[in-house]
Amino acid sequence: MQLYRAHVLVCGGTGCVSSGSKKIQEAIVDELAKQNLDKEIKVVETGCHGFCEMGPIVIVYPEGTFYCQVQVDDIAEIVSEHLVKGRIVQRLLFKAPLTEEQVPSYKDIAFYRKQHRVALRNCGHIDPEHIQEYIARDGYEGLAKALTTMTPQQVIEEMKKSGLRGRGGGGFPTGLKWEFASKSPGPKKYIICNADEGDPGAFMDRSVLEGDPHSVLEGMLIGAYAIGADEGYIYVRAEYPLAIKRLKVAIAQAEELGLLGDNILGTGFSCRLHIKEGAGAFVCGEETALMASIEGSRGMPNPRPPFPAVKGLWEKPSNINNVETYANVPVIFLHGAEKFASMGTENSKGTKVFALTGKLRNTGLAEVPMGISLREIIFDIGGGIMEDKKFKAVQIGGPSGGCIPEEHLDTPVDYDSLIALGAMMGSGGLVVMDETSCMVDVARFFLNFTQKESCGKCTPCREGTKRMLEILQKICDGNGVPEDITTLETLGAVIKNTALCGLGQTAPNPVLATLRYFRHEYEAHINDKKCPAGVCTALLEYKIVAENCKGCGACARVCPVGAITGEKKEPHEIDTSKCIKCGSCIEKCKFNAIVKG
Amino acid sequence: MANITLTINGQKVTVPSGITVLEAAEMCGYSVPTFCHEKDLTAPGACRICVVEIKGWRNLPPSCVTTVAEGMEVETESPAVIEARKTILELLVANHPLDCMTCEKSGDCKLQDYAYRYGVTSPTPYEGEKKQFAVDDSNPYIYRDPNKCILCGKCVAICRAVADRNVIDYAFRGFNTKIATFMDTELKDSACVYCNRCVTVCPVGALSDRNMMGKGRTWELEKEEVTCTFCESGCKFDVNYKNGKVVGVTAKNPSAGRPLCLKGRLGTEFMKNPDKTDLPLVNKDGEFVEVSWEEALGIGPIVEKINALKK
Ligand SMILES: Cc1cc2nc3c(=O)[nH]c(=O)nc-3n(C[C@H](O)[C@H](O)[C@H](O)COP(=O)(O)O)c2cc1C
Ligand code: SF4
Ligand code: SF4
Ligand code: SF4
Numbered sequence A: 001m002q003l004y005r006a007h008v009l010v011c012g013g014t015g016c017v018s019s020g021s022k023k024i025q026e027a028i029v030d031e032l033a034k035q036n037l038d039k040e041i042k043v044v045e046t047g048c049h050g051f052c053e054m055g056p057i058v059i060v061y062p063e064g065t066f067y068c069q070v071q072v073d074d075i076a077e078i079v080s081e082h083l084v085k086g087r088i089v090q091r092l093l094f095k096a097p098l099t100e101e102q103v104p105s106y107k108d109i110a111f112y113r114k115q116h117r118v119a120l121r122n123c124g125h126i127d128p129e130h131i132q133e134y135i136a137r138d139g140y141e142g143l144a145k146a147l148t149t150m151t152p153q154q155v156i157e158e159m160k161k162s163g164l165r166g167r168g169g170g171g172f173p174t175g176l177k178w179e180f181a182s183k184s185p186g187p188k189k190y191i192i193c194n195a196d197e198g199d200p201g202a203f204m205d206r207s208v209l210e211g212d213p214h215s216v217l218e219g220m221l222i223g224a225y226a227i228g229a230d231e232g233y234i235y236v237r238a239e240y241p242l243a244i245k246r247l248k249v250a251i252a253q254a255e256e257l258g259l260l261g262d263n264i265l266g267t268g269f270s271c272r273l274h275i276k277e278g279a280g281a282f283v284c285g286e287e288t289a290l291m292a293s294i295e296g297s298r299g300m301p302n303p304r305p306p307f308p309a310v311k312g313l314w315e316k317p318s319n320i321n322n323v324e325t326y327a328n329v330p331v332i333f334l335h336g337a338e339k340f341a342s343m344g345t346e347n348s349k350g351t352k353v354f355a356l357t358g359k360l361r362n363t364g365l366a367e368v369p370m371g372i373s374l375r376e377i378i379f380d381i382g383g384g385i386m387e388d389k390k391f392k393a394v395q396i397g398g399p400s401g402g403c404i405p406e407e408h409l410d411t412p413v414d415y416d417s418l419i420a421l422g423a424m425m426g427s428g429g430l431v432v433m434d435e436t437s438c439m440v441d442v443a444r445f446f447l448n449f450t451q452k453e454s455c456g457k458c459t460p461c462r463e464g465t466k467r468m469l470e471i472l473q474k475i476c477d478g479n480g481v482p483e484d485i486t487t488l489e490t491l492g493a494v495i496k497n498t499a500l501c502g503l504g505q506t507a508p509n510p511v512l513a514t515l516r517y518f519r520h521e522y523e524a525h526i527n528d529k530k531c532p533a534g535v536c537t538a539l540l541e542y543k544i545v546a547e548n549c550k551g552c553g554a555c556a557r558v559c560p561v562g563a564i565t566g567e568k569k570e571p572h573e574i575d576t577s578k579c580i581k582c583g584s585c586i587e588k589c590k591f592n593a594i595v596k597g
Numbered sequence B: 001m002a003n004i005t006l007t008i009n010g011q012k013v014t015v016p017s018g019i020t021v022l023e024a025a026e027m028c029g030y031s032v033p034t035f036c037h038e039k040d041l042t043a044p045g046a047c048r049i050c051v052v053e054i055k056g057w058r059n060l061p062p063s064c065v066t067t068v069a070e071g072m073e074v075e076t077e078s079p080a081v082i083e084a085r086k087t088i089l090e091l092l093v094a095n096h097p098l099d100c101m102t103c104e105k106s107g108d109c110k111l112q113d114y115a116y117r118y119g120v121t122s123p124t125p126y127e128g129e130k131k132q133f134a135v136d137d138s139n140p141y142i143y144r145d146p147n148k149c150i151l152c153g154k155c156v157a158i159c160r161a162v163a164d165r166n167v168i169d170y171a172f173r174g175f176n177t178k179i180a181t182f183m184d185t186e187l188k189d190s191a192c193v194y195c196n197r198c199v200t201v202c203p204v205g206a207l208s209d210r211n212m213m214g215k216g217r218t219w220e221l222e223k224e225e226v227t228c229t230f231c232e233s234g235c236k237f238d239v240n241y242k243n244g245k246v247v248g249v250t251a252k253n254p255s256a257g258r259p260l261c262l263k264g265r266l267g268t269e270f271m272k273n274p275d276k277t278d279l280p281l282v283n284k285d286g287e288f289v290e291v292s293w294e295e296a297l298g299i300g301p302i303v304e305k306i307n308a309l310k311k
């Protein structure tokens, strides 16, 4: 095998590719060839590092130097300075947001320091299109161990001991789920991977599939062995072309090496895996809808029981898990269930990947041990709130979750604590909101999403979410009445109690959680006709604060409707009956004399 | 099959295991409302009107798809159940044209009956946008008013139960969900064969037999069941009488293996309704044209026999 003195890792994840990493990679290859270094230094295309916001990302090993926002013009310098002379290119290093200090190494960046990468262990460190790189990092060893030294029952016991719970939303214990499927009688069973990832803003599953597809295949194979399945499906949304491509490559390479297909590793165990591209509807991520979709029907949920373990795909016993769940499995067999269970809290073991978005300084993917506090995630890893604004709430669990206010930020994060707070783990979407977010508007935003995505099958979800949405709209428009709050609460409770699937059962959560923690904001909209955060246009009034106004007239010139009048050098005034609330004047005023509220 | 014992509305009862809570409740004489459940055909658990309360359960489960279990404590009419059913009805009524005075289904409509039973009136607490779909009167046999549809899905299931029919399915999402033909065309331009299976199961007035429209209120009609003799399937039809006179023949909810067909219905009409003067209409290349009875029924020589029989 050829030895290289250095490796240049170029991120080939979706985020970095869209910020231009393909060109960067070509430029590095060209530059190395030009400087005759291509025999000494190897360029590797990796998957996502989770810090896409800072992309394109280039890491130079052995030092582990982390360059961010690299441009094509920077390549010559990286090659001749760093790779030839060993001098780090300071200006391309990551700058710590508060101290402005330049951080040379990957591990020292606050964003990564508190992370603990299990599911994402290989993402960004290996070339996902070369199975050898996965194997070099102990890939498929867990499978070999399970197949050659353990019975299916022992595999299930090990999974139960690990305490791994499903990462797709519900948090059901994975070992127990496998046990149900294994006990379900029948010669034909299926193993299914849910890679539909429909939560807006979540991209952890995509990153795992793009950055480390073999970890998912290995997890599925161990599961297939445990339950007695010889065939499986990976249901991936069609909007993830790179993930699909990498999965196809991974499946072909694993088949070639006898790690997938017939008689795996010569043990007599066989399993084939297929890829099914999903149509992209959010509800297709719900397991019964997903199976209907694989079968070729409209993706609509069906009542459970019967659970998939009893009657799943084509009425055969099936086991369905999420991408991240499967990616954790090989680690359990490589290092043992005890080691895995040593991470996390009493009832939630291991780690969870969160997709940090919203008003944070650092956004991206962060994998943290269960039990870490939200404060650590938001302020240490996420770097705190942008522009030093005040934190207001964090929405956890995507559109089915709820938002959590400041006073609960120190709660250790696990499945049960989040439910107790009226939110949920969901797929791990984490949207941070600052003081400029209106909580009624936020609730309306999420409910609008779930209502549009409702499959329309059951009455409470189809009709009920529509009415809740109309009431929220009415409140935002300034037409709310005090009874609306009770209507939202009673209707929300009925929907939760009677909807068929998880979509409807959780759809009222964003509304009920904001009513729980931010009821005063609803009341301000309804009773005082005010939007405290200044978001709901209908409730805003633009005003000029006379003391601050210098009478420069800039605002009057931009106002499209001539609502602003005043003498030169004298305080101006806004005629609120004419104002159309376009916001132009506020942007123009250099003296912060215009306020809305 | 073994028996199990459970409590329904405080009363201990022993029922066969494996049956649903709905069946058990009905065996004990309790009436539980249902929209989407049709015995031996479909139980999608979609409408949620049949929810009950079971002690220790997190949600209110739909009784039509919940299997009885030993020791279960079921309440079919508790305050929570009533609140949920009333809310579901209010949600349906809020999105429904309240047309009962002229609706063909009035008197035999589940939505009307349950609204009465649970005291749901208009305006409901949930007034807002209403669906505004075009009605489909493109054909002489079925009048479809999607605005009255409560999306129970029974029509989809019963159409699909005959191989090669599968003419309708759910389409669109959220509030815009509707039952539609392939590409959402009018029935005329679909593969529909006007067997009227769908009409027989519709719990509301979303699907009506055009042949009967304006011919009388449901409570004025007397029905006589007849068995079709056109093929060996032996489907059933109702001959509808008003004041002792035949006003029309309608399809009857078919049991498994009985496909129903237009030919059978027309033929029965031809035999039973001496006043029927209009010629049958058949879809030829997208347009309905009048054809002779012989052609419609594909039975030239038999017609004479029928005519002979009628005398
Ligand atoms: C509306 C809805 C959408 C869902 N979307 C996803 C999804 O995109 N990915 C996923 O893994 N699970 C999703 N789930 C959860 C699945 O139904 C199922 O619980 C999960 O795939 C089980 O895997 P796990 O036990 O590994 O978490 C969704 C559930 C609901 C109700
Ligand atoms: S809860 Fe919503 S998404 Fe789920 S089955 Fe009912 S209508 Fe469909
Ligand atoms: S732009 Fe600002 S300072 Fe100038 S006139 Fe308008 S409000 Fe006054
Ligand atoms: S918000 Fe727009 S319309 Fe209103 S005063 Fe300012 S510039 Fe004029």
Ligand code: SF4
Pocket: B096, B097, B098, B099, B100, B101, B103, B104, B105, B106, B107, B109, B110, B111, B112, B148, B204, B205, B206
């Ligand atoms: S379908 Fe029923 S509720 Fe609707 S108008 Fe007709 S009779 Fe009335």
Ligand code: SF4
Pocket: B142, B158, B159, B165, B166, B167, B168, B191, B192, B193, B194, B195, B196, B197, B198, B199
């Ligand atoms: S009339 Fe028959 S073929 Fe046409 S939609 Fe109804 S059930 Fe299907």
Ligand code: SF4
Pocket: B148, B149, B150, B151, B152, B153, B154, B155, B156, B179, B198, B201, B202, B203, B204, B206, B207
């Ligand atoms: S048309 Fe009738 S049977 Fe079909 S879904 Fe609507 S209400 Fe149900």
Ligand code: FES
Pocket: A011, A012, A013, A014, A015, A016, A017, A047, A048, A049, A050, A051, A052, A053, A055, A057
């Ligand atoms: S795609 Fe490069 S860090 Fe995410």
Ligand code: FES
Pocket: B033, B034, B035, B036, B037, B044, B045, B046, B047, B048, B049, B050, B051, B062, B063, B064, B065
């Ligand atoms: S009758 Fe039970 S859910 Fe519709």
